[in-house]
Amino acid sequence: MSEAAAANQQSDVAIQLIGMHKWYGEFHVLKDINLTVERGEKIVVCGPSGSGKSTMIRCINRLEEHQQGQIIVDGIELTNDVKKIDEIRREVGMVFQHFNLFPHLTVLENCTLAPIWVRKTPKAEAEADAMKYLERVKIPEQALKYPGQLSGGQQQRVAIARSLCMNPRIMLFDEPTSALDPEMISEVLDTMISLAEEGMTMICVTHEMGFAKTVADRVMFMDAGEIIEQAPPEEFFENPQSERTKLFLSQILHNA
């Protein structure tokens, strides 16, 4: 770990985005994003599709490159330096909408792959660790099956366990329940809630407003590449300030 990261470990800031811009070709996807996430803070990001929510969190672990401004994760600034990118990726876990489990490996192998190859953990130790996390997401009995043999909800819980095996300090969730059947959403949300209760720093892109009300410290609304509004959940839902937020909330809460 670099000195800056060590120095920053005591500080309370986990993620900082300062004046960040991103373009896809000519298209300006993210405009002047400023965001400070404190250690242990849980942030829920919502907004219409195409508003740049996913792109923003994908910039935090460099799955997307930003073109202007600064991103500082755990005291390390994201640049083109591959070493720093790798360092950040090891500290930041990510859960995807479509799980992205490795279909040719068993559940257990999915979980132990990165600890063994990236952290150089001995195999037996990595497996014991993985079983611990699989128990936490309540599917230890599926360890030797392949992802294709599990339900969507189970797969997403494996994906969470796989991330946790790297002991990340920050977790990013990119619409983790959007691809699930309704009856499986709650099992994934329960896992996320228990993770939140343990003090994990989390940024979740989700439309699960119930989840936002339960765990979020802050709810953020994005539209057209900008952060329009951010507030604690009670305030955000009871008393939204901007017209766009009000419209969005009326649309999604109408169905809920």
Add this chain to the structure above:
Amino acid sequence: MAIVKTERHEDMPPPVSQTGVIGWLRENLFSSPLNGLLTLISIYVAWVALSGIINYAFIHANFAGETRADCTDSGACWVFIKARFGQIMYGFYPPEERWRVDVGYVLGAIGLFAILSDVVKNKKWPAVYMFGVYPVICFFLFSGGYFGLPTVETSEWGGLFLTLVLASVSIFVALPLGIVLALGRRSDMPIVRMLCVGFIELIRGVPLITVLFMASVMLPLFLPEGVNFDKLLRALVGMSLFSAAYMAEVVRGGLQAIPKGQLEAAKTLGLGYWQAMALIILPQALKISIPSIVNTFIGLFKDTTLVLIIGLLDLLSIVKAGTTDKEWVGMATEGYVFVAAVFWVFCFSMSRYSIWLEHKLHTGHKR
């Protein structure tokens, strides 16, 4: 009025007409009068064709004897194959040295078995043996000149032996090189990508015959006086590069079928590019390309016969040469049937192996 079901329906076996031999026959062969008639006609046609082949190749064939005069029956004269068997198998490799080729076969068969079968679980040492040790052993064993083994010039190699050397060297070089080229073609680095695209498109744009011809006739013109490669080596380089270009495109197809999320997940976990490729992307990409890879191998195996035009005597050309012998005039049919049978056995084995492998690697996944 609401309808409420309180009892569960029990599971029942399927109707008898759908299972068992009778069910299968009725379902597949005699499902209607027309289909029944077609089945009977097909059986008759198959019988007529097969009985002709069996009569020619076995019942009325001649196996005993030494010369053409011994072939008295109406069927095939396998005496021709028998008389020239040594040459067909080994070419002009000196008869007293042919044991070296056989030892090479046995060592290769052991290595192949270890690497391809299910018996040996850890593939590390078989891979080291097959890709590192075995080629070196074969080089010294076959060409000699060391360890008291007399030198055998490659111009004396021939027959099935030469065909196998050409095919296996090309296959062993083409697969790894093809993978590297495929990765290079998808690389973010423009120079690497341009080189790979250039190489692949150049090689794929010309027929194998011209590649072989250039390697054997034109290359020496460009080399300085006195520098000369072995003719077989030149053919091997030509064939390997040629099949690598095809392999690259096959592998690229497999790479493209892997969803982007797989690489993203690997990156997110902190895996580097080569780790992600070796552990996540390639195992999946190669698995889905197995049918096309084996297809390319089979094509390559049969394309080895084209070395005929640069004067190497592989299985086909040595048999062809044999049929022009005045002692054995009119034996072309036997010769070609035999060559076809040998090629078929090898190609069919590769095909069956690939099906077995696909089945074994199937993990029942959808993404």
